[in-house]
Amino acid sequence: MSLKERLQEEMKSAMRAKDKERLSTIRLMLAELKRVEVDERIELSDERILAILDKMQKQRRDSISQFEQAEREDLAAKERSELEVIAEFLPEPLGEAELNALIDAAIAEVGASSMADMGKVMALVKPKAQGRADMSEISKAVKGRLA
Incomplete structure (x- = not known):
């Protein structure tokens, strides 16, 4: 099963479980993948999908640090929950x-x-x-x- 198919299956299970936060993050990831596919008129490989998810993860880390500096813990918490969901689809981090x-x-x-x-x-x-x-x-x- 490709990474994109896995994301789509996880989206369905999040819908069934009525897990709105997880569902919105998975939809966000799928939308970004679709945007890249449409812009570049290509079918994404798993390696390219990993690169995109890695970029999304980096963006969340940057947002968290900026929100913490601005003392917006509510927004930082939302970004942290998105970061956790994105991390589930990335391979195990290197030691x-x-x-x-x-x-x-x-x-x-x-x-x-x-x-x-x-x-x-x-x-x-x-x-x-x-x-x-x-x-x-x-x-x-x-x-x-x-x-």
Whole structure:
């Protein structure tokens, strides 16, 4: 079952359970996927869907921090609940040891020795870590190793 089909099945079960918050978040995800499909006139692969969900997750994290700074706990709570639902459809997050091993393997494969090679390293790491780790954190880790 593809990720999109899984989302559609979860939407049906949320409707049956009358879980309005979960249903609205799943509809939000499906609407974003549909928007991308229509805009680009393509059928989305699971990898692309993961990238889109990862982006949505990042947007929720940014919104939560902004709402907390503005002392709007009601809005931050809504974003947190959306973040939890989105996270259900992403693969298991990488542990720190796994992430470090992935970065080390990419650096060794590319033969990276300076910051000039960072793009090559990130190009190898990104597809393997998409949806499983925050790309900004990976970027910081790669910079730390190459500096």
